[in-house]
């Protein structure tokens with residue numbers, strides 16, 4: 369399996385990234401990012417509201433891995449006014465000239481409110497690619513209808529238990545890559561019995577099975593961990609395949625009815 373995907377704007381994104389939501393600023397975040405880079409990750413997913421961009425930047429600088437070899441995503445905190453000004457703050461905290469991907473974190477204030485500012489951020493070279501997060505079908509349509517650059521990514525909650533098949537189909541039709549956030553259900557899915565049975569059958573851990581399912585279902589996937597062994601384990605998913613029966617059994621865990629919505633309980 370390829371480890372990168374080409375986005376609609378021609379750039380390439382690594383299929384597996386480390387998520388750092390709820391990873392403490394300082395030592396905890398620096399360690400997690402360093403361990404990830406040592407394990408082979410080349411993609412880090414942070415956000416302005418995570419409060420740990422400085423630690424992400426420091427760990428990247430200290431790693432010895434070249435900046436151009438690491439894919440950095442951050443997200444615009446949509447309660448703020450200006451995506452350009454907020455990205456300039458992110459770049460200062462990260463200590464880089466440009467991020468690879470800048471997302472509207474959620475559609476607060478309406479799906480189109482931030483989009484002109486997002487496009488300006490890209491035109492000024494502050495972000496190579498721009499996209500959205502937590503957008504449903506109607507919200508994506510509203511952004512596309514503006515007629516400018518369309519989002520190249522929609523980052524949404526996604527796993528076999530939240531198999532948002534209708535939303536994924538619409539994204540694919542518009543060449544919007546889907547990024548799976550909370551691919552382990554923020555840890556909650558890992559104790560599921562059906563998942564454990566599949567993991568036992570294929571000789572992998574439940575986390576590896578969920579991450580592999582995301583890859584085989586055409587998603588970019590962003591697991592989070594602050595433990596070195598788990599960070600390495602979660603990256604060790606390119607050397608096995610889930611068979612059709614196991615994929616179908618995982619698909620059947622969906623609790624959303626294949627929904628086109630981005631979230632059952634929007635917080636915005």
Ligand SMILES: NC(=O)c1ccc[n+]([C@@H]2O[C@H](COP(=O)([O-])OP(=O)(O)OC[C@H]3O[C@@H](n4cnc5c(N)ncnc54)[C@H](OP(=O)(O)O)[C@@H]3O)[C@@H](O)[C@H]2O)c1
Pocket residue numbers: 386387388389390413414473501502523524548549550551552553554555556558573575576590591592593594595598599601602
């Ligand atoms: N755009 C958005 O609105 C949004 C929302 C949510 C998340 N996200 C992104 O998606 C990323 C991942 O989602 P998430 O943080 O909700 O969590 P997740 O990746 O679904 O699950 C992480 C949880 O699983 C545990 N874990 C990880 N690997 C494990 C393993 N191999 N074995 C056992 N336990 C393991 C972690 O514990 P330890 O850390 O203690 O190892 C943590 O409790 C976030 O960090 C963020 O980048 C984006």
